[in-house]
Amino acid sequence: MFTVYFPLLMLLGAVLLFVVATMALTHLVGPKRASVHKHEAFECGIPSQGDARTPFSVQYFVIAILFVLFDVEIIFLYPWAMEFRSLGWTGFFEVALFTSVVCLGFFYIYRHRLFSFKK
């Protein structure tokens, strides 16, 4: 455990040090000149209108939900892939059954045009 995970912690430490040191250094050596217009949100040169904390298309949210669903299903397949040889054809048919249920759900979503971003 030690020899496997300790180097990972060391790398995390080294990378954190690099990131924090660079951010601190650029904060120290860079100039700081405040101005009202410079600190406005950039909108192609015209005065910025309102705030960006606005609602956006629900389609992106649907994609995020679908991602969670399908990603969990993919993670379920990894243990099978590791024990693939010992499980043999029985394991394969069980996974094929599982995958066909997933595909049915996939087809249902496809027919409801949830992947189609075209209006």
Add this chain to the structure above:
Amino acid sequence: MFDFFFIIEKLILISAVLGITLFIAAYSTLAERKLAAFFQDRIGPDRAGPFGLLQPLADGLKFLFKEAIIPAKADRFLFVLGPSLSMLAACMACAVIPWGPDLMLFGRTVALQITDLSVGLLYLFGLVSFGVYGVMIGGWASNNKYSLLSTIRASSQMISYELAMGLSLIALVLTTGTLSIREIVLGQPGWHWNILAQPLGFMIFIVCAFAETNRVPFDLPECETELVGGYHTEYSGMQLGFYLFAEYINMFISSAVMTCLYFGGFQMPFIASLGLPQNVVALFGVVFFFVKILMFLFLFIWIRWTLPRFRYDQLMRLGWTGLIPLAIINLLATAVFQLCN
């Protein structure tokens, strides 16, 4: 067990790997500009040093000495956290890459890999997901409508292509039987590269790698014709530098991963029959590994200056209705093929 030499060895290895990663990422920015110039019949940067070789250094120093502007309406903490997380995720991925065969130094066996995780593939998969946070947090914290649009585009693009990537990797696990990247590389000696067993899986993986690194033709998050600059519109100074740099590190790491998974990593054909000492074989392996990585980096750059970018609905259609069904078919076909043998 506290082993002093082990700590020293790993410290040297970590500094070397981080140094080389940052160096190659820096010089691939120069390579990108030089090659772009070549493709467009220009000269490219040639002012800083001979043939512009000091250009990455000049760019880095300039990023460092510029003001890091934080917009008045932005969330200050998250605004700085965004690029830092992007950089962190990009740099952490080099941990599980085996850079070469074992070296024998001072009677010790030195593995040229920071750590050989038994779940290396899942670790990489996790870091890919983690990288989305950097983009999402930074773009949202900017409080700019263009950054927000770009951020939600980027995150839905990345999560969509992650699915096909995960599925194509399962097919690879079926043929190799392990999740450790070192064992995957050791399982393809000589010319027995995994690309020969998994051609379709590799095609799916490389398309997803382009989408995950936001490279052309999938660079919609940075679509400057629609979104000003993309998710980093409000960024300046080193914070912008981190975002741009993280992209090149991701390119380098994904080239290394593709080489390891499908092109035999540090395995060199015919080297075993020459009867060379182990350390010489190891050095040849490292050089050959880097040659393969550089070819992939060239491919990334070549495609960027050759293809136009997709429209957003085309991108989503390709990811969900093209690659995912293809990856499922590839997975089941691989399983049947493996069981029949």
